[in-house]
Amino acid sequence: MRRLGSWFVLLCFASLACAETPTWIWNSKNAANNETIYARKEIELAGPVKQATLYATADNHVTVTFNGKPVIQHDEWNNWGKADVTKLISDKTALIAVAAKNDDGAAALLVKLEVTYKDGKSATFVSDGSWSVAAKSAPGWDKAGFAADWQKATVIGKLGIQPWGNVGVATVAAAPGEATPVENIKSLDGFKVERLYSVPIGQEGSWVSMTPDPQGRLICCDQYGGLFRVTPGKDAETTKIEKLDVPIGDAQGLLCAYDALYVTVNGGAAQGSGLYKVTDTNGDDQYDKVELLKKFDGGGEHGPHAVRLGPDGRLYVIAGNHTNIPKESEVGAPHKNWAEDLLLPRNPDGNGHATGRMAPAGWIASTDKDGKEWQLLCAGFRNPYDIAFNADGELFTYDADMEWDTGTPWYRPTRVNHAVSAGEFGWRYGTGKWPDYYVDSVGAVVDIGLGSPTGIEMGLGAKFPAKYQSALYINDWTYGVIYAVHMQPQGASYTATFEKFITGRPLPVTDICVNPKDGALYFTIGGRRTQSGLYRVTYDGSESTAPIAMTESQEGKEARALRRELEKLHTTNPTGALGQIWPNLASNDRAIRYAARVALEGQALADWKDKALAEANTNATIQALTALCRVGAKTDQAAVLAKLNALPYDRMSEEQILDALRVYQLAYIRLGGKQNDAADEAVIATINPLFPAQSEKLNRELFNLLVYLEAPGIVDRGMQQLFAGQTQQEQMFYAFVLRNAEKGWTMDQRKAYFSWMNLAQSKYRGGNSFQKFVMQIRNDAAEKLAKADLAELKEIMEGGQTEEVAKLETTRQFVHNWQVDDLIGMLPEVEAGRNFEKGQAAFEAAQCAKCHRYAGQGGGTGPDLTGVGNRFAPLYVLEAMIVPSKVVSDQYVNTIFQTDTGDILVGRIISETDDEYQIRTGPFAKELTVVKKDEVEGMKHSPLSEMPTGLLNTLTQEEILDLIAYLRSGGNPNDEAFSKK
Structure with a gap:
């Protein structure tokens, strides 16, 4: 889970200050990333001071002066910076001046001054709505007597209240808080939300995982502590909470199955990160035995997460991209033969996040009930937290975005994914993330938008109207939303729409589950040591809540059955498999083509290579060549390229052309790179006339290839596309790819190109890494310049000129997948x-x-x-x-x-x-x-x-x-x- 950082989230909070409880304040006119708030307060003290201690923190960099002297410089948003300022008080005045900067949102700050007077009395002064704030500094702003007309601060929450939580618990005790009252929570009409429990944060922590047990009780876990068992009552007063005396905790996955409690530890509890089996050995209704089934190499916020029981009786575990796959899980598994598969060089994240984390990245693996035999099902996720099966027996997850990438062409919003056998979902670190449409990856069921995925749950078993029994519920921790996702079969996979089911201020939702005993939906809030609570959702509207059939739906059933038959061939190779696979390479259903292509890769290459090169069907040709690129040899490259060149591009759909362009890339990535020979020239002759195309997707893949192959005139045409870009993402894509082009530039084009960098750095906005990505592009391009060109461009590169591209001013970027x-x-x-x-x-x-x-x-x-x-x-x-x-x-x-x-x-x-x-x-x-x-x-x-x-x-x-x-x-x-x- 992540810290809240977007400015519009901050507007949701308006808690009033308590007498001695510091409150988060900000300048309500701040509305963009990388901005600074300047705040000041002159305090009249009551007498001579014996001791004065100042605490301050901010989201997420803070510099504090006290009576004109620097005292605190602090970058840890979730803890206090502290300074003894006793000697800086020479009279009865205390001037606190603070500059706070947030990397990925508008800045807010929290300040507390504790004073003990020489007569033994004490006083506390805190940040509140009386402070003066501004978005820009002014001469003398940090000195006494400053008289500029600054506005009053906007209060957004008390210490211990979201958005940033219980800051400084180690040094400054916060009064016990209460979980968000139901008056601050909204749900769809007909649904009722009850708060059953406010978790005492000092004693029971902050709950992030939950599962029902066979008796209808709930097992919950503190993110950094132990297990608790909840017996839901008719209301909060009759709800019973007990702490379980068992040496395990730090769980981000819980599952009651096979007369045991399975626990995914993400932290230091027991023997550290891993999957554990916890049992009651003497029948006293208390867990007393902890058994490690599988040790995991990885942890933290992108560590191992949920565990679920599949319809096949196996256990399924999901983990983020900072967790290595379980040892030996790739042997004989559906997902294999992964690689980075990038045609052009990438740049790492500008802040270093996840740099060096290579494929297969985030993963889902399954195991038997004893945790002995593991299989890697699919991978290529960033950091999904949970998984769930629908009534059709299909598996889904909700994957995270990288909010630092917003505003860039490689940004991917949070999305619901269908976790099919051998699915590759294309997360690669830095700028390397694959687009959804790559032929060798599985696309999203639906894009959601900015957010931070946590628990998910199917509505199966809930006493809800039929539409909501079949919905997938997904939690967004950052924006305090539970979405209801409504899926419709689309061939052998699904598409979906979504709506806000429950929202709150604040509502950092962590986990969610349906309790089969009472048919209610339960969810928890908390995480990151913030105030936690347990809630119950029931339906009291007029629609029928009769249970829907818990069997596979008829819509799409035949297509799913065919896909599953092909998926069996991902791990087996029976006689006649090739005859079953080959016709399905030509399918018009992407999911079936994908399953067939993966199955083909497991067949003996000698049995099908010639068939692939002789194939006449366009879809089958593309799929077979994809497989050949992934399992073939360098000696196959020329034949693959020639076959691709022969495809009828003037008669192909956009999807087919995109697939073929990706196969060109794979032929160069996997089969030996460009040769600078007649074969490469033939590729250029084939695809060059297609650029520019009517589709931006096509343009991107064509341009990648043409720059890689150093096609004549490609710099000029790329610069034309950069100037024609209607969003900053389009423009940035061409600037990013053009950094690889060494030949074909005029000086005027160089000037325009580096002027765009100046424009992007001065006008465009994005996530925390946006400006650093622009700087990396500039540096990469500059490294390819001759000394004479560097000298001629010095004024533009150092002076920040943007005249060459002044008409390109646009900050259009992804906001939300509106429904x-x-x-x-x-x-x-x-x-x-x-x-x-x-x-x-x-x-x-x-x-x-x-x-x-x-x-x-x-x-x-x-x-x-x-x-x-x-x-x-x-x-x-x-x-x-x-x-x-x-x-x-x-x-x-x-x-x-x-x-x-x-x-x-x-x-x-x-x-x-x-x-x-x-x-x-x-x-x-x-x-x-x-x-x-x-x-x-x-x-x-x-x-x-x-x-x-x-x-x-x-x-x-x-x-x-x-x-x-x-x-x-x-x-x-x-x-x-x-x-x-």
């Missing part, structure tokens, strides 16, 4: 008080004008939006932008074509003759694609809109509301929506 439920309650606000200019800017930022005409301007591939306000309510407009495939007009429906060679084309039929169709394969396509009718084996209407999803994900909530108002105004700035409220 309709996030915004539906705000729709009344589009009727008045909106901003026309901001709505217009949001229209451009969401790229609406590329396809739609509005007020006489824009593209023509989509419907004219000028009359939207006269026809549709705000909810329809919102749904059309977030869920474009919900309703697709007959005029704009796409057709899916399957050809006799296995090509899959999707596009809108623009014209038709007796012999052929002319289709537009995308809203930005520059040319039409011809499909011969005698080559078409099948065609059907696509249920998906041509409009991409996620176009609003770089907009804030307010910008989306302004955009809806703008669309409904017909372009009229005098519309009522823009009147003052």
Whole structure:
């Protein structure tokens, strides 16, 4: 789990100061990363001082002066900095001046001055709303008598209250707190939340894991302490808590199964990190035996986490990327043959996080009930905390993002993953994270957004309405949210939507479980030694809570069954396996193709290599060549490249082209690198005409390859793409890749390139590592410069000039994967008080004008939006932008074509003759694609809109509301929506 760091989280807290309890304060105008708060307070003392001690901390760097003298410089946000300031008091005045900086959010600080007077009396002075604060310093701000008009501080929470928790427990005792009251917690209509227990932090710690036992009691564990057993009562008064007298704790995974308690220790308890079996040997209902089943090499916040019982009777354990896989778990396992598989050099995290942590990274492994035989199921995660099985017997997890990467092209939001056999999820340290669409990886079921995943749970067994019995509940510790994720089968895998199920201020949710005895959902809050509590969620609405069938659903069942049959071949090699595998390489279902390709890699290469190189079906060719790159030899490279060059790129879908481009990469990564020969020239001749493409995904993979191969003119075209980038991520991608190009630069291009660095460092924003990533790009590019070029560029590189790229000022970056439920309650606000200019800017930022005409301007591939306000309510407009495939007009429906060679084309039929169709394969396509009718084996209407999803994900909530108002105004700035409220 992570420290809260984003500025908008801080706005959620408004606790009042107590007399002697320091409160977190901040400057409410701070709203970005890497900013500083300056704060001061002049205190009149009551008399001569015998002893004065100053404590201070901040999120996350603090410098303090006392009466003009530096006394504290401190970087540990979760503990006090301390100074004896007795000798600095010469009269009755105490001036405290503090500068606090946060690396990944707006800064906040906490200060306490304890004074003992010579007459024996004492006093305590604390940071509170009377302090003066500013976002910028001024001459004399840390001196007595400073008279600038600074604002009063905003109070965001007491010591011992979130967001930062019980700071300084070792040196300054905090009054016992209470867990968040239910009045501060919101749930969906019909659901009731009860607080059953406020955990006394000094005695029972902060609870982070939980499981029901066979009697319906809950076993809970303190993150840094022991086990507790909870017997839920009708209310808090009748709920019983007992501490278990057993020598184990520090658990981040608990499971009652096989008449035992399985414990995943992440810390120093017992024999350290590992999986343990705890039993009651004498039948007195008390655990008394602790047995280590498997020692784990790793720990900390990215250490070993949850343990679950699978439908196959095996135990499944998940761990973060700072934990090595269990010894011998890769032998005969589904997941194998991993590597970093990066075509171009990466940069490490600018702050050094996880540098050197190599594949397989975070993992899921299974074992028998005695913990003797282990198998690595899948890997490539960052730091998922928990796992859960649905009624179909499928396994899911909720993986963490790296918030320090926000604003960069390699940032990946938190996401729900389907943990299939041999799944590779592509986490690599630094800038090396794989995109979702790589052919050799498994994509996300759904992206969530910024957050910090903790416990997850399926609603199976809960006395909830059917929709919520089948939901997956995922905890976000950072933002205090429990999401309900609603999954729909998509072939042999799933897609999903999500909604906020429970929110609170504060609500650092840690674990969650359904108690099969009472059908209630329980969750805990706490972690990082913060105030902990136990809560129960029940349903008291009007919908039926009849149990749903606990059996596999019919939707997608046949596809899942086929995928599972192929997955059996990941660890076995029966006679005839190749005949079962090969037809499924051509499947239109990505999950089935993936399972078949992994199975193929386990077959004898001599049995299928020639078949791969002779294959005519496009999908099967790509999958077979992927396998050949992963298990073949350097001598296979030329044949692989030639086969890739022969693919019909003008007739392939975007997905197929992306897959093929990744196979090109693998051919160079795994089969010997570029040779600078005719084979490389043939690759350039094949893919060069495809760049730039209509798709940013295609552009990225094409550009990676063309820079790697040093294609002629690629620097010029890359600089054009950099200048055309509509978000800072797009621009940064081209700057990042171009740092590898040594040839083909003009001096004007060099000047523009390094001017972009200056622009990014002065104007763009992102996570804690953003500026350091920009500096790394600059340094890498500068290392390739001749001395003469360095001299000519010195003024730009040292002077911070941005004139060359002044028009590129944009700070568009991922905000949230917006769902309709996030915004539906705000729709009344589009009727008045909106901003026309901001709505217009949001229209451009969401790229609406590329396809739609509005007020006489824009593209023509989509419907004219000028009359939207006269026809549709705000909810329809919102749904059309977030869920474009919900309703697709007959005029704009796409057709899916399957050809006799296995090509899959999707596009809108623009014209038709007796012999052929002319289709537009995308809203930005520059040319039409011809499909011969005698080559078409099948065609059907696509249920998906041509409009991409996620176009609003770089907009804030307010910008989306302004955009809806703008669309409904017909372009009229005098519309009522823009009147003052």
